[in-house]
Amino acid sequence: MWRAQPIVTASSDTAGRWRAAAEEDEGVSTTTVHPTPLVPRRTAASIGVLAVAAALAAGHLVAGLVSPASSPFLAVGNGAIALAPQWLVEFAKSTFGVADKPVLLGGMALVLLAAAVGVGLASRERPQPGTRALTGLGLLGFAAVALSPAFTPVDLLAPAAAAGVGIVVLRRLHALALPGAPRTGSGMDRRTMLTGTSALVGFGALAAGGLGQLLGGRLTGSREEVTARLRGLALAERAPAVPAGAAFPELGTPTFLTANADFYRIDTALRIPTQTAADWSLRIHGMVDRELVLTFDDLLARPLLERTVTMICVSNEVGDDYISTTNFIGVDLREILLEAGIAPGADQVLSTSSDGLWTAGTPVDVLLEPDRGALLAVGMNGEALPPEHGFPVRMVVPGLYGYVSATKWVTDLEVTTFDREQAYWLQRGWGRFGPVKTQSRIDVPRAAGSTPAGRVTVAGIAWSQPIGISRVEVRLDDGPWTTAELATEVGGDTWRMWRAEVDAAAGSHVVTVRATDANGVTQTEERAPVIPDGATGYHSVVFSAV
Structure with missing residues (x-):
């Protein structure tokens, strides 16, 4: 594609080459006197994605060789964790659980994908805007690596490699994709050369990233030994x-x-x-x-x-x-x-x-x-x-x-x-000492589950380190507390299983549990959040007897 510049003149054979290239790429014809060549939008977006992917892969590969934590992608992620406000950290843990890290990495990948498309689209006419954007991303990687608590000067090799490779790939692919670009020295036409180079960059990025991951995880032999x-x-x-x-x-x-x-x-x-x-x-x-x-x-x-x-x-x-x-x-x-x-x-x-x-x-x-x-x-x-x-x-x-x-x-x-x-x-904002609090949990029946009406088994776990559990009680709806049967004790440093039976007529019910430690102190019913030193309160489960 190109856009018209009505004042500047150009030779007919040059304009013809640009026009032919644009028609080849997007099927567009024109009679404009002087075109300014532009890389087609889809091609430009693909170039941006390939350049950023190559940059990340190069950084990951070099990090695998010198210091896995210096991978710019991971360093930025670690920086985000360190700077995140506490409410956001707790939201991630409570919402995503142990998947909070994959979710963070996936979110970063989506942001980078959008940025990569933007880099490509900003460079349709000239590679300079994309070069500046990649330089900015490179500086972000440098800062994240340099501010890491375990930083050593050799760690800067990874973000340097990432920035250099990304810029080279962007400029090379842009030169091949720009309408009116001359044939290559090998005589290969522009489209074929662009397709082949793009495929090579994509494959190389996957291989480099995978090798970097492999090099950064060399623990199998050591663990086996x-x-x-x-x-x-x-x-x-x-x-x-x-x-x-x-x-x-x-x-x-x-x-x-x-x-x-x-x-x-x-x-x-x-x-x-x-x-x-x-x-x-x-x-x-x-x-x-x-x-x-x-x-x-x-x-x-x-x-x-x-x-x-x-x-x-x-x-x-x-x-x-x-x-x-x-x-x-x-x-x-x-x-x-x-x-x-x-x-x-x-x-x-x-x-x-x-x-x-x-x-x-x-x-x-x-x-x-x-x-x-x-x-x-x-x-x-x-x-x-x-x-x-x-x-x-x-x-x-x-x-x-x-x-x-x-x-x-x-x-x-x-x-x-x-x-x-x-x-x-x-x-x-967390507490200084962090002693484990006496707590108990219901594992069966499951929350919002159903069970046959009549005699219903309730079971779960309780813990109170380091002194252990002496009693667990359960209550159905607003009824009296009933002492549960405790499993054989292994030690005060471990959890203790328990089970009980309750009579549940057909309908919806709430079963609640509470535990008492070996010193005779029963856990508090008062609800408290995890911050600053651990949650408290009775655990209850709503279930249906059918």
């Missing part, structure tokens, strides 16, 4: 076998131990850190008598302990499912801290993940409790930690919500004070 080592080592302490009466999965409760693949995941990482066990180390410093640096081999040389622990996210709404139980294998964190020596006045251990995006502040007095059982965990359910759950090493502190204790991919422990350093979630 760690699993083999764990299975070959004698444990100084084994978790007791789970008794047969510890759960009622046949009624609809969870199994007592959660499979690794089903364990809930909440963190701030858009891309899972990919540090191998051989490259991992942990620095313990700050207000200590002696600084320690431990390697993975150092950990495995210490007594390994296996402990059954239920973990709960502070974002777990009443009746929600951000709760799981597993057998963790690790070393005693209290012993390591005592070895380093805690200086007087220290009240916080600030733990940091390897990507620098997550920090958690754990009270020193909790970590030093002799019976608390805090671990530097290296395994789950008899194998190495899964990458998404902290491989190679994470923290586990029974009785505390994860936001103040459960740092995954942990590489730094700074002994300090709460007044001196504020962790990630504390900066966003």
